[in-house]
Amino acid sequence: MSAPDRIAEFLEAVSASFADGSLLKLKCGGYNGPEAELKSFEARKVSIKAGERLSFVFRYKTRDITKNFSIEEARAFLGEALGTIWRSAQLETTNFDIKFEIQGDKIHFKRRAVSGREAATASHDRTKNRPLTETDKPWLHALGITGKDGAVRADAQDKFRQINKMVEIFAPLIQGLKAENPRILDMGAGKGYLDFALYDYLSGQGKSAEIIGVELRPQLVSDGNATAKASGFAGLRFEAGSILDYDASGADAVIALHACDTATDDAIFQGIRAGADLIAVAPCCHKQIRREIERGQSDDRLEFLLRHGTFLEKQSEMVTDGLRSLLLEASGYRTKVFEFVSDAHTPKNNLIVAQKGKAPSREATLSRIAEVKAMFGISRHYLEGLLGLS
Incomplete structure (x- = not known):
């Protein structure tokens, strides 16, 4: 399958796991963008006054920046950045893991089933x-x-x-x-x-x-x-x-x-x-x-x-x-x-x-x-x- 097809499959898995509460963690690395000190980001589901969101923590060399996205905003962001600005991504859920990576002209995409994981709470208490x-x-x-x-x-x-x-x-x-x-x-x-x-x-x-x-x-x-x-x-x-x-x-x-x-x-x-x-x-x-x-x-x-x-x-x-x-x-x-x-x-x-x-x-x-x-x-x-x- 082509890179766009794999990215679409990855995004569908993010949306589905967000909706059913099985999403544990989303991680992206291999940054290839204009911000010199940006290294990676992690995201998890949180519940805030505005509703359920994906909370992104962008890891810089000397600081972290947190931004909360709706699932629509998160999909739009990932759709534009995966495969170009972010060369690798990993999704962890209670039921399966997906790893996506682009190395040169090669596309690596692996999905494997997992069991025994408990769903993460969407509480935002840690932020509070x-x-x-x-x-x-x-x-x-x-x-x-x-x-x-x-x-x-x-x-x-x-x-x-x-x-x-x-x-x-x-x-x-x-x-x-x-x-x-x-x-x-x-x-x-x-x-x-x-x-x-x-x-x-x-x-x-x-x-x-x-x-x-x-x-x-x-x-x-x-x-x-x-x-x-x-x-x-x-x-x-x-x-x-x-x-x-x-x-x-x-x-x-x-x-x-x-x-x-x-x-x-x-x-x-x-x-x-x-x-x-x-x-x-x-x-x-x-x-x-x-x-x-x-x-x-x-x-x-x-x-x-x-x-x-x-x-x-x-x-x-x-x-x-x-x-x-x-x-x-x-x-x-x-x-x-x-x-x-x-x-x-x-x-x-x-x-x-x-x-x-x-x-x-x-x-x-x-x-x-x-x-x-x-x-x-x-x-x-x-x-x-x-x-x-x-």
Whole structure:
């Protein structure tokens, strides 16, 4: 059979499997078109407000772009591109697989039956859990994440992935708060990347929230408020002020991402003082405890580590955040510490999450803090002073 006949057969199989719900995955490769960085695409069936669609994810060298097509639009796109721009294609269904490829003048077409596969759900929940998958948001462009074409900029890929992951982590934590309209403070908000993404996501899920970005630099506060207004985000605003001086009373959640050194402790203290149900910080820099260890008298058994600058730096980070977790537990919080993104995107990738209630014994925790300080020759953790424990 000729190439047009095989392409027509392939398109009919795509349409039929889309209609009966047996389509699992559509993939195309062998790209031979004008876009230098485009490599391939994958598509699957999804269900969105507009109806059932084929969701195409176009894989570029440094970014992915998602577009949703109706089956008619998908057929038209494939009909024009298969065999010319896309030299190979594969369709996977619950009943059969088809592979189509053109190599020079030769046409390879293979269809084989399969069994035992379950139909894929058409739910679009995965996209909903990744609020930045749809990249045509005006605020994304205003914050410099996307270009005029709506695609994520090459130099913003790490930021894009990091914010996506942060919202995936924070959304269920915020949704689990008791308050119907939780008050969320982002201490040291900067440009407010997380604030815009989180507010957008929560709004899309029908969850109301008041998000306040606290930022010392007046220009960023002004820019943030202008973008929030242009985006129609009535519950999102930015206010000028330092972390420690801001009135955090009434906060249900306190967040601080990459607040430098003891500014992270200021945010933790504000959350504890406000009685926030949730405190979450991604620390940055750990200078205070490193200085304490350098001038203190640590356990001799640690000498083989602490005499090396690179090990001293890493130990200082772990000890700082370990003590922060213990101090939170001593203040009535249960804590978790984990990596929220790969260190390929940012080396400062640890997140401390503290939730109020069911904390370990205060007396035992304070005793453990004293033991750790003695081991590393630490006289005082900055957060201890804020809490009045030293």
